[in-house]
Amino acid sequence: MKFIKSLAVASAMCALSLAGTSIASANSYERIIESGKIRISTDLAIPPSGMLDAELKPIGSDVETAKLLAEDWGLELEFIETTGATRIPNLQTDKADIVISTLSVTPQRAEVIDFSKPYAGLQSVIGAPAAAQIAGWDDIRGKTVTVTRGTTQDTELTAMAAERGFNIARYDDDATMVTAAVTGQAEMVATSATIVQQIGERNKDLAYEPKFTIRVFDLAIGVRKGEPELLEKLNEWVSANLKNGKLNDIYQKYHGTPLPAEILQ
Template identity: 25%
Template sequence: MKKGKLIGLVGILAAGALALSACGSSSKSAAKNKFRTLDEIKSAGTINIGVFSDKHPFGYVDENGEYQGYDIYFGNRLAEDLGVKINYVSTEAANRVEYLETGKVDIILANFTVTPERAEAVDFALPYMNVGLGVISSDKDPVTSLDNWKAEDEMIVISGTTAETYMTKNYPDIKLQKYDTYANAKNALLNGSGKAWVNDNTEVIAFAKSNPGYTVGIDNLGAKDTIAPAVTKGNTTLLEWINTEIENLGKENFFHKDYEETLTDTYGSEYADTLVIEGGKVQ
């Protein structure tokens, strides 16, 4: 083979290799943010929504095997107004971003607190609830401050939550006892495995009211945040529809109705205006 033809062949092969490499890189990037557009969801006739199955009263499975709770009430209305059937997908706190990135769900409605770090990975819609952090412990040895924490004691947290992030950043010397599910975290507290449990204040207040012998010694730890639906990064058509839907629902006071139907038994009516955000407008 002549030298000129050999050089040309090498160039073609090299170009081909670069093209294949580029395709592979693009495929990996696309796979990370796999999603269905609004029109694709409508065409399929079903929407997949990620929710908790063990976080009463926000997302849980009742004795009949049916999903119930504040987030479920909202999810049902989304599907109704979209004109599609709904498929709830049980998720854990640490899996929420992954389930969106891989297209396993179209929306996450699992008490997803908005943070700058999460906003880099997913697209948040308008908020529908306020939330802070709280600390619950036994009445026999209540925790009212984290400033005099004993070195041998451990704090219960759920992996992938804002509570874990807050504790790691602000109290790095406190040992964390981490669990993947709310059920396991609750059991750890009941069994005395940890000194206290830090989580969303809504969750720990509900736990204290339904479990005599436990108290919320700290009901507002750190800054207050908001909870919002999340979609896969870049899914603008679905995001825009959800935002418009939240604004419209606010006009009919929908989220206060949701609270009345799903949260009043747990918190009483006095917390409604504190927790609920109508129409995406934070007061």
Template identity: 40%
Template sequence: MTSITRRSAFGLAAAGAALALGGRPAFADQLADIRKAGKLRVAVAMGVPLFAFVDANVKPTGSDVETAKLIAKDLGVDFELVEITNAARVPTIQTRKADILVANLAITPERKQAVDFTVPYATLNIVVAGPEQVAIKEYKDLVGKRIAVTRATVNDQMVTQQAKGAEIVRFEDDATLITAVVSGQADIVSTQTAVLSAMNEKRSGAKLVTKFVQQELNLGIALPKGETALKGWLDDWIKAKFASGELNAVFKKFHDRDLPTDLVQRTV
């Protein structure tokens, strides 16, 4: 093998290794990179009631936004909000368009194959809701009915898998779903309780009621695969802020309920 050929082979091998690591060099340390840059880019799914929304002063707020700001503050770096949709949550982290994601993302086995998660930092309940007079007690009662969901959510997955025969209408984000329900395009939904509350606040007619709870979900902060230093720092941060009561205070301010007492001990 000539020296040129050897150099070419080495270059191809190095390129292959970089691609295998998502285009980043071996032994990259995103926590160190964040500190060096002096900035934390946090992806947040905006338009989600209570978690991430725009307030009366047209400023982003909500439990996810305020949690993300607190992380940046304690890291000693500037906070940069990366606004995304629900469907873009996992891809945004996979492509490293943000350093971390704080966006009411449930920890699931499928998602853990694509991104890493911290210990849970919050929870939410997903429910099926509809008009009081409509008889729905379980998934089989949705057969032949039209049900609205937000695309690429656990709600979407569960309804798709367990409500065979239902007509599923998918919307790109929670804000669009809320608009559809308020305008009368749909009156049976699978969503989270915070979104249901926002729907009922805006509906002029009869309120939608919870028919059954599909699941309580543990929410984790997502980050790229293999960033052990960053994950370790975030896990320690969540546990410390939970123990001090600060994390619960941020959550309760918006959701008017406490986080589960066993939250950070949950195995997910």
């Protein structure tokens, strides 16, 4: 009898706990609106998506996207600084309400967070000095590819490194990864085409350039699981600002090219 009673109490407590979690998640959008502030996790060390200007103010395509969202929703914006590796943990630990930080949509990430519809695109490439004879995967066998920890490139290349016979060197953020490439410490990098271009501009002798494309990824806003209203509102916002051209203008301003046609459809 005591066992049955204890089991009943435990079951009731579990049900209440789950109900509370569900209610809290379902009301996240309302909570954000009522608080008058939205906390957005953005990497400010990954130009041109996120960076600091001469006055140490955040700028970049993701920064302007976050500002546009906050403005449209009539909210104060609080940036939660992050690195590639801490973007999803910031959501899971409730340090941030959403993530706008070159977060590409992958099946692995979709298991732990939800994604809005894509607001931008990312061309992921292998980049190396112009003199390097690299045209495909066979050419990097036995070599070391440098990545930023926790990024899509890290995840994807780690899964294929043993089979394709290359090694991986990891840095904790894009700034240190870029420095390694600019100073010649990195043999090659796996990152966005935009960052490879920036590396080339910072060291004209090495003249880093994209060698071949790994994949083109959709970039979306990251949301905690179980927040349907917030996700729906974000999807509506993305659709509206793709249609009115504002998101394309932001991307073109910082990346020098329009959004991929697939994103604009």
